Amino acid sequence: AQSVTQLDSQVPVFEEAPVELRCNYSSSVSVYLFWYVQYPNQGLQLLLKYLSGSTLVKGINGFEAEFNKSQTSFHLRKPSVHISDTAEYFCAVSGFATGGFKTIFGAGTRLFVKA
Amino acid sequence: DVKVTQSSRYLVKRTGEKVFLECVQDMDHENMFWYRQDPGLGLRLIYFSYDVKMKEKGDIPEGYSVSREKKERFSLILESASTNQTSMYLCASSPRRLNEKLFFGSGTQLSVL
Numbered sequence: 459a460q461s462v463t464q465l466d467s468q469v470p471v472f473e474e475a476p477v478e479l480r481c482n483y484s485s486s487v488s489v490y491l492f493w494y495v496q497y498p499n500q501g502l503q504l505l506l507k508y509l510s511g512s513t514l515v516k517g518i519n520g521f522e523a524e525f526n527k528s529q530t531s532f533h534l535r536k537p538s539v540h541i542s543d544t545a546e547y548f549c550a551v552s553g554f555a556t557g558g559f560k561t562i563f564g565a566g567t568r569l570f571v572k573a
Numbered sequence: 574d575v576k577v578t579q580s581s582r583y584l585v586k587r588t589g590e591k592v593f594l595e596c597v598q599d600m601d602h603e604n605m606f607w608y609r610q611d612p613g614l615g616l617r618l619i620y621f622s623y624d625v626k627m628k629e630k631g632d633i634p635e636g637y638s639v640s641r642e643k644k645e646r647f648s649l650i651l652e653s654a655s656t657n658q659t660s661m662y663l664c665a666s667s668p669r670r671l672n673e674k675l676f677f678g679s680g681t682q683l684s685v686l
Binding site for chain 2: 464467490492494501502503504507509548552555559560561562563564565566
């Protein structure tokens with residue numbers, strides 16, 4: 459079975475400050491890891507994904523994430539946030555399941571960027 | 574661009590009604606998924622399908638069923654709607670490869686009164 463835990467439900471931060479959104483996962487099989495973002499009143503879109511290779515993954519809008527296998531974590535970071543980064547962020551894992559593969563999401567982290 | 578289209582943006586139904594939520598994708602994707610999104614709970618997988626006429630239960634299938642008669646269409650059915658099924662429903666699709674991202678529809682906000 460797979461599960462995803464996002465450790466913070468809300469993260470308030472001032473503009474131009476750094477931010478880290480934490481994600482831990484568990485799985486009995488190999489998985490692929492994703493971060494998606496949902497801006498207010500919009501659909502989900504992919505920020506970045508980790509498949510293999512380098513543990514530091516760069517995504518869109520200046521975000522990056524680091525895969526840590528020993529800690530089963532995939533934390534999302536940005537060195538300097540903008541007001542426009544205010545959104546909900548979802549960590550997700552994809553792995554094989556009965557009949558195919560499935561993607562499981564965490565509960566989400568709401569990022570509030572304040573001026 | 575891949576397009577995943579959900580038939581209704583907003584839907585209001587009464588308890589006990591049978592409800593159909595339709596989803597169509599135009600990129601010949603093998604995999605299709607239905608999630609519900611609730612505040613504080615994120616996205617929870619209801620059902621998924623990796624081929625025509627195939628379906629697999631997700632984490633919260635109770636009270637739901639699905640149909641996939643054609644590759645491009647994946648329907649979610651609420652046999653007898655209840656108030657606790659009021660939610661945002663998201664359809665997604667992806668190619669067969671495991672490492673591909675999901676493409677999401679814009680969602681259907683269902684209210685059951």
